[in-house]
Amino acid sequence: MIGLAIASELSAAYPELSMVLLEKNDNYGQETSSRSSEVIHAGIYYPETSLKGRLCRQGNRMLYEYCELNQINYRRCGKVIIAVDENEIHQLERVFVQGQTNGVVLEWLTPTQVQKRVPGVKAAAGVWSPDTGIIDSHGLMYAYCRRAREQGVSLLLKAPVVSIRKLEQDYLVKLPGESIKSRIVINAAGLYSDQVAAMPALDVDECGYRLYYCRGEYYRLRPRRYFEHLVYPLPEQAGLGIHLTFDLNGGQRLGPDFCYVDRIDYQMDDKAQEEFYQSARRYLPWLEIDDLTPDYCGIRPKLQAPGEAFRDFIIKEESDRGYGGFINLIGMESPGLTSSLAVGRYVTELVKQSFIRENQVDG
Numbered sequence: 001m002i003g004l005a006i007a008s009e010l011s012a013a014y015p016e017l018s019m020v021l022l023e024k025n026d027n028y029g030q031e032t033s034s035r036s037s038e039v040i041h042a043g044i045y046y047p048e049t050s051l052k053g054r055l056c057r058q059g060n061r062m063l064y065e066y067c068e069l070n071q072i073n074y075r076r077c078g079k080v081i082i083a084v085d086e087n088e089i090h091q092l093e094r095v096f097v098q099g100q101t102n103g104v105v106l107e108w109l110t111p112t113q114v115q116k117r118v119p120g121v122k123a124a125a126g127v128w129s130p131d132t133g134i135i136d137s138h139g140l141m142y143a144y145c146r147r148a149r150e151q152g153v154s155l156l157l158k159a160p161v162v163s164i165r166k167l168e169q170d171y172l173v174k175l176p177g178e179s180i181k182s183r184i185v186i187n188a189a190g191l192y193s194d195q196v197a198a199m200p201a202l203d204v205d206e207c208g209y210r211l212y213y214c215r216g217e218y219y220r221l222r223p224r225r226y227f228e229h230l231v232y233p234l235p236e237q238a239g240l241g242i243h244l245t246f247d248l249n250g251g252q253r254l255g256p257d258f259c260y261v262d263r264i265d266y267q268m269d270d271k272a273q274e275e276f277y278q279s280a281r282r283y284l285p286w287l288e289i290d291d292l293t294p295d296y297c298g299i300r301p302k303l304q305a306p307g308e309a310f311r312d313f314i315i316k317e318e319s320d321r322g323y324g325g326f327i328n329l330i331g332m333e334s335p336g337l338t339s340s341l342a343v344g345r346y347v348t349e350l351v352k353q354s355f356i357r358e359n360q361v362d363g
């Protein structure tokens with residue numbers, strides 16, 4: 001998603017440059033980008049001036065416009081964040097204040113108002129976010145890819161980058177059987193981005209780029225009730241809480257949970273069914289355990305170690321470390337989908353600055 005968005009934005013700004021997008025798998029969008037909640041976030045939870053906060057809010061606006069222009073399926077369905085009982089109201093108030101500080105449109109809901117918006121949900125209070133939505137993430141990636149290719153970007157599939165070496169002015173990017181020389185290298189390798197950052201000899205630990213894998217599972221929900229809006233409990237340490245979402249076809253699901261893991265494995269089993277049931281039954285009291293069946297999982301590329309506080313996206317051009325023209329994107333977890341177009345613009349600006357710096361050095 002992020003690599004495609006950058007290719008699409010960058011090739012629009014620099015049609016004269018020759019660009020190639022390298023993907024190790026036999027197609028794009030087979031890792032984190034096809035394993036998300038497909039939610040267009042409004043930007044409620046993140047610190048106001050953080051990259052996550054700024055790019056999410058900007059990306060939200062850009063994405064709705066882009067969907068209209070490019071006939072990508074989406075629904076601005078809105079979401080309700082709930083305090084399940086009185087004990088949670090204080091934390092919900094903090095979410096409300098943070099969202100308002102961020103300039104996000106929000107409305108406080110009484111229990112009766114929550115019932116009206118999302119019948120069947122137990123809550124002591126709620127917050128309504130009208131600018132949250134859902135999107136066809138595959139349609140979005142397809143649109144980015146089509147635009148990038150129309151603007152001259154080549155997409156190389158089954159092209160795993162195995163090493164990157166800094167030459168005098170360029171980088172030598174090695175794939176099995178061939179090499180590519182490039183002035184600019186953009187690392188948007190998702191879960192592997194710390195490994196790719198290390199390739200030209202950056203010390204990942206010193207830079208604070210080491211990633212932790214945080215798995216999130218989803219369970220399909222038997223659609224016994226119709227929901228017009230998404231329902232979120234309060235956020236947790238490493239995720240937004242096991243929430244109720246639906247896709248554009250009406251399929252309902254619960255998730256994702258969070259669990260730090262040490263390897264990338266997308267296999268699903270039903271071990272978490274009880275945990276999901278207990279967690280969601282707090283606010284969906286009519287839920288039965290048989291309503292849940294294992295669906296899919298995604299893995300978050302987290303900079304935040306277990307128990308650590310908030311960590312922002314890292315999007316950085318590495319001139320100050322002696323790697324001019326090398327741009328790293330690390331920790332691109334949620335709200336990466338929502339932010340994707342804004343990230344594309346941001347990286348385009350970094351490339352522009354890099355060219356300006358290079359011209360100044362060249363005299």
Ligand SMILES: Cc1cc2nc3c(=O)[nH]c(=O)nc-3n(C[C@H](O)[C@H](O)[C@H](O)COP(=O)(O)OP(=O)(O)OC[C@H]3O[C@@H](n4cnc5c(N)ncnc54)[C@H](O)[C@@H]3O)c2cc1C
Nearest residue numbers: 001002024033036037039161190298333334335336337338
């Ligand atoms: C459970 C979950 C739920 C989420 N829900 C939401 C949501 O509702 N809304 C939202 O805004 N965001 C959400 N996100 C975040 C969002 O999905 C990600 O931010 C986004 O998809 C990241 O895209 P990416 O392109 O960086 O990563 P990826 O999709 O992983 O793409 C990276 C690509 O790089 C390729 N690659 C890696 N190494 C190499 C190499 N050496 N050579 C060549 N290619 C390589 C990979 O094969 C992959 O295709 C969620 C994430 C998770 C895990």
